[in-house]
Amino acid sequence: MAPQRLLKLTLAHYRNPDCSEEECHRFLTEEYIPKAVEIHQRHSLEIYSYHFTPSPLQNILRSACDRLQNGWTVDDHDLTVDFYFRDIAGLVTVSTDPEFIALQSIEGPFISKKGIVARLGWVETYIADEKPVNLIEGKSQYESYEEASAIQLGL
Structure with a gap:
């Protein structure tokens, strides 16, 4: 049986310019996220996570990119939130919850x-717990692109 892909919705946000990085982080981790977790659990989200990118880390990455001349554009959003769902219906259910x-x-x-x-x-995972997964003899065990598109979109 092929491994199950998850759908991933990522939203990259800037903080309000009147709010410090520290205060934004405090609000999210102490006030917002605990309430959101309760709602998301009710709708059986697989994973809900935040990626915080404070300015000192952005500056380190910018310096490295300049030094390596790798052509990367450093995303300057302050945070991203990731929602992992089994299907589009799960995304719709959560996003329309009053x-x-x-x-x-x-x-x-x-x-x-x-x-x-x-x-x-969608997400395909190939290393988990420091071990290769979903590969047999160097071949992905996920469904084909066509099959995955039909399944993930509910076609």
């Missing part, structure tokens, strides 16, 4: 609504 919509309304003083970048796709 309690989740209400929770998003308290973000304003901390999270900017400008410049949000969204990305939706």
